[in-house]
Amino acid sequence: MGLRETKMERTRRFIAESAFDLFVEQGYDATTIEQIAAAAEVGTRTLYRYYATKEALVVSFVENGLDAAMAAFLAQPDETPLSEALYAVVDSVEQTIGANSARLLALYDIFDKTTGLRAGLADLCWSWRQRLAEEILRRQGGTGDVLHAALTAASTMNVVEVVVQTWTANAGGVEVADIIRETLELLRTKAIPFPTPAGWRRRVSSARRAP
Amino acid sequence: MGLRETKMERTRRFIAESAFDLFVEQGYDATTIEQIAAAAEVGTRTLYRYYATKEALVVSFVENGLDAAMAAFLAQPDETPLSEALYAVVDSVEQTIGANSARLLALYDIFDKTTGLRAGLADLCWSWRQRLAEEILRRQGGTGDVLHAALTAASTMNVVEVVVQTWTANAGGVEVADIIRETLELLRTKAIPFPTPAGWRRRVSSARRAP
DNA sequence: GGTCATATGACAGTGACTGCCACATTTGCT
DNA sequence: AGCAAATGTGGCAGTCACTGTCATATGACC
Numbered sequence: 001m002g003l004r005e006t007k008m009e010r011t012r013r014f015i016a017e018s019a020f021d022l023f024v025e026q027g028y029d030a031t032t033i034e035q036i037a038a039a040a041e042v043g044t045r046t047l048y049r050y051y052a053t054k055e056a057l058v059v060s061f062v063e064n065g066l067d068a069a070m071a072a073f074l075a076q077p078d079e080t081p082l083s084e085a086l087y088a089v090v091d092s093v094e095q096t097i098g099a100n101s102a103r104l105l106a107l108y109d110i111f112d113k114t115t116g117l118r119a120g121l122a123d124l125c126w127s128w129r130q131r132l133a134e135e136i137l138r139r140q141g142g143t144g145d146v147l148h149a150a151l152t153a154a155s156t157m158n159v160v161e162v163v164v165q166t167w168t169a170n171a172g173g174v175e176v177a178d179i180i181r182e183t184l185e186l187l188r189t190k191a192i193p194f195p196t197p198a199g200w201r202r203r204v205s206s207a208r209r210a211p
Numbered sequence: 212m213g214l215r216e217t218k219m220e221r222t223r224r225f226i227a228e229s230a231f232d233l234f235v236e237q238g239y240d241a242t243t244i245e246q247i248a249a250a251a252e253v254g255t256r257t258l259y260r261y262y263a264t265k266e267a268l269v270v271s272f273v274e275n276g277l278d279a280a281m282a283a284f285l286a287q288p289d290e291t292p293l294s295e296a297l298y299a300v301v302d303s304v305e306q307t308i309g310a311n312s313a314r315l316l317a318l319y320d321i322f323d324k325t326t327g328l329r330a331g332l333a334d335l336c337w338s339w340r341q342r343l344a345e346e347i348l349r350r351q352g353g354t355g356d357v358l359h360a361a362l363t364a365a366s367t368m369n370v371v372e373v374v375v376q377t378w379t380a381n382a383g384g385v386e387v388a389d390i391i392r393e394t395l396e397l398l399r400t401k402a403i404p405f406p407t408p409a410g411w412r413r414r415v416s417s418a419r420r421a422p
Numbered sequence: 423g424g425t426c427a428t429a430t431g432a433c434a435g436t437g438a439c440t441g442c443c444a445c446a447t448t449t450g451c452t
Numbered sequence: 453a454g455c456a457a458a459t460g461t462g463g464c465a466g467t468c469a470c471t472g473t474c475a476t477a478t479g480a481c482c
Contacts (some may be wrong), residue, residue, distance in 0.1 A: 043431035087406040122333035158365040188406045194398045195298040254462035
């Protein structure tokens, strides 16, 4: 790697770091781009070449975590059952949280103190879910059902979101591993009720008793 | 209802209407707030009292649909099985789409032509999911599992999102009712694989074979 | 060491959004 | 009807995120 790229990587990190510190210290809204640029010792125009928006400065941290999770999923060989490959995602999230718990708590504190920041996070989850759906479909060799892939991706993402949310709601006082175990246990033992039109209930339940 | 409120309601509607027309005509980004205010015959300052942000002008349409869906859910008596009450949500969405299909297609066209608008939509879905989870929990008399309620809400929302997305992806060429039927059929017949650690596979599958 | 590519930063400008204040309209009371 | 309080309206000035442009500086390659 050339000197140039090394330097840029360092500035990139330094900018996010400075921004994060300022956000923690005086809040997201109260912090201007100019202040961040000054703290990071770059011009505002340069800052914008590294991070397209102010939001991106915060979201990038979560983005890194999700990228790691996606990588963990893609690293699974195609022979592994899908459910295990999906577990790699959850596992990666656990590791990420475990490795940066203090930082992440501060991060999520910024998130819910600032209405409007959540939108960026929600959007990130959304596009990530899209990508996961595509990967699941590709993994099944294109023979799979698009709808089914979308639902699978969405439901995995739900697990991640619920886990993270539960963890932050408890201010990190509960082990992530425990939350994950509990959530997956719940999914295994207690069916999630899905929408069912009134008329079909009898037919369905009798069909289920009939093999 | 007083004269004042009637008038305000009308302006509110007129503003959104004018904004929508302009967005369709010349694109979201290319339309300024001043133009919208001019078209709606109000001052910009007044416009902001009705819609807090430019984004809200677009999102409000979806918000109305989701509000109707929530109302449909809340209208279900507590005795109805949860799965049927959740169906009321899906059903409401179907009705909304059926009643405004042309308008909604134009709306979603704006959404995916404009990067950054999606965030508002994603956030709306997110907060709506939260509300649904709370209502599910309350419906079960507080005895229910928070995690389970969250997962149920999320998975219902997934159905809605997948249905709407499939419908817009087909540019309205497929009946919403068919998409819904197919999606629910899929959920009924084909289990969604959830994350499972590698070691547990045998134990689980053998447990399942042992009634 | 010279040259080319590319990163930087300053400047001016646009547009979303806000606080403030004077003005107009509705409402409620007599 | 008429007055007063409450509340909606709109203009103006100002802040701040963000962008296009261009001169300058700096690492990369020969």
